[in-house]
Amino acid sequence: MRPVYRNLIGLAGFFLIWEGVGRVGLVDPTSLPPPSEVAGTLVGLLGQESFIRDVIATMLAWLIALGISIAVAVPAGLLLGSLPWLRSSTRVLIEFLRPIPPVALIPLIILTIGSGPDAKITLAFYASVWPILFNIIYALDDIDPLLLDTARSFGNSRARVLATVALPHVAPFAYTGLRLSAAIALIVTVSTEYLAGSQIGVGAFIIDEYIAIGGMDEVLAGTVVIGFVGYLVNEGLERAGNRMFRWSDTTRAEALT
Amino acid sequence: MSTMLEVRGLAHRYGAGPDAHVAVEDLAFTVAKDELACIVGPSGCGKSTLLRCIAGLIKPSAGEVSLHGDRVVGVPDDLAVVFQDYSRSLFPWLSVRGNVEFPLRTRVGSRAERRARAQEALGWVGLSDAANKYPWQLSGGMQQRVSIARALATRPALLLMDEPFASVDAQTRADLEDLLLRVRRDHGSTVLLVTHDIDESVYLGDRVLVLSKSPASIVADLKVDLPADRDQISTRGSSTFVELRTEIARLLHDRQPAPAEPAPAAASASSSDELAAERFLAAEREEAHQKTAT
Numbered sequence: 001m002r003p004v005y006r007n008l009i010g011l012a013g014f015f016l017i018w019e020g021v022g023r024v025g026l027v028d029p030t031s032l033p034p035p036s037e038v039a040g041t042l043v044g045l046l047g048q049e050s051f052i053r054d055v056i057a058t059m060l061a062w063l064i065a066l067g068i069s070i071a072v073a074v075p076a077g078l079l080l081g082s083l084p085w086l087r088s089s090t091r092v093l094i095e096f097l098r099p100i101p102p103v104a105l106i107p108l109i110i111l112t113i114g115s116g117p118d119a120k121i122t123l124a125f126y127a128s129v130w131p132i133l134f135n136i137i138y139a140l141d142d143i144d145p146l147l148l149d150t151a152r153s154f155g156n157s158r159a160r161v162l163a164t165v166a167l168p169h170v171a172p173f174a175y176t177g178l179r180l181s182a183a184i185a186l187i188v189t190v191s192t193e194y195l196a197g198s199q200i201g202v203g204a205f206i207i208d209e210y211i212a213i214g215g216m217d218e219v220l221a222g223t224v225v226i227g228f229v230g231y232l233v234n235e236g237l238e239r240a241g242n243r244m245f246r247w248s249d250t251t252r253a254e255a256l257t
Numbered sequence: 258m259s260t261m262l263e264v265r266g267l268a269h270r271y272g273a274g275p276d277a278h279v280a281v282e283d284l285a286f287t288v289a290k291d292e293l294a295c296i297v298g299p300s301g302c303g304k305s306t307l308l309r310c311i312a313g314l315i316k317p318s319a320g321e322v323s324l325h326g327d328r329v330v331g332v333p334d335d336l337a338v339v340f341q342d343y344s345r346s347l348f349p350w351l352s353v354r355g356n357v358e359f360p361l362r363t364r365v366g367s368r369a370e371r372r373a374r375a376q377e378a379l380g381w382v383g384l385s386d387a388a389n390k391y392p393w394q395l396s397g398g399m400q401q402r403v404s405i406a407r408a409l410a411t412r413p414a415l416l417l418m419d420e421p422f423a424s425v426d427a428q429t430r431a432d433l434e435d436l437l438l439r440v441r442r443d444h445g446s447t448v449l450l451v452t453h454d455i456d457e458s459v460y461l462g463d464r465v466l467v468l469s470k471s472p473a474s475i476v477a478d479l480k481v482d483l484p485a486d487r488d489q490i491s492t493r494g495s496s497t498f499v500e501l502r503t504e505i506a507r508l509l510h511d512r513q514p515a516p517a518e519p520a521p522a523a524a525s526a527s528s529s530d531e532l533a534a535e536r537f538l539a540a541e542r543e544e545a546h547q548k549t550a551t
Contacts, residue, residue: 148312153314153338154363155333155363
């Protein structure tokens, strides 16, 4: 059996159990509608312009946040990773900021930025900058000195060694960071829409449906859409990564499984 | 014959003050153009430090190194190094061709010319067909051939080799030794090769420089009186070869400092030099064997 089908067995099993618990009456179908019903609602939603607009708004905020994360984390990671004095002087600040859950900042963000798209982009950026940043810093620490010596022994300057050895070495690690960041940014984007009372976005749709009509099938349909988007993003990034970094130990080990 | 490499009064210490570790002390020797000189010494005697000083990777504490008469400051342009650990010195993100072209990027302007020279160097080591492969797709011996090709592609005035064959199995090692002899005969390279293996130093070298235990200094400078055409079986069996390797083993053994603790019974019972040399050789072979086994 091809791995694709084998992977789908788990998903199919999950839907079967979900369907089953509703049918035998283990849970109230109004609080947990069966997947067959949710699927029907979902198809209906995909035909609604307002819902599609919500999905686009969420994806756009997510993409912008991720773009800013990359734009900040890559140069910052390279600087912090190659300048030990800069790193030690910012260590305490970074270690203080990093563990703060982004959603804990929502009140602060609502007060300062409001609850529009800026808010979710800011928070998603804040949450997703760390994996890329730290992966780059650690990857720079991790370069084999012999590789650097080899480049130096061919008469390359420090700057050239950084460009021709450090950058390619760091790339797969930064990419793994990006994959983590992409998932985190999506979670935080939707959560912020949900918690900060955004006007538009899948998170806003979910909470509005729940408050207004208590329609659990709409709520679940929205959740399924986000889950599916997250799956596609991760799968796409993983495949692209395996193609780009075939030489890397980490991706090769993953590709074999 | 003109002098390619001259090392004068070279010393290097790590650290400063009373805790400083003196790795190399007052070393002096020359290597003539087109010569293959081997430096043999016990493990940890400072061979690698010496090589790094010559390559300009570290600045010696004292003394100077000249390459074809020019004093070495920083990394010289026309020098190439082959390290022991091929798996760590090849760039994993570059193909075999990319690796061989790497040092040419700063040396050869034309892309086509770089490619041609890389292909030529790969031909010398018998890897013409592997140009598009990646290092991880090759065996250890093939990877080391790639790093030899990469070094040769720059057409270095001096090729430095730091225990280049110490991490491959015995058969591959013999093949690589013969490959080095052939390439060097065909292309007239000047090579300085560092090894801890006495047999290898005699088999490969025109000259063998014997180093003492740390801090390294030169104990003997021996000419290898073997024909230029060598082969693994008859050369290693010849009386000249056996005499020379016994002499080197004895030199290395005599220079060992007296053990701080009482030696094991078997060692203390040894009275004759001959016996001690034999034992050293056995230990040497054992070490080589263990290296290949891991």
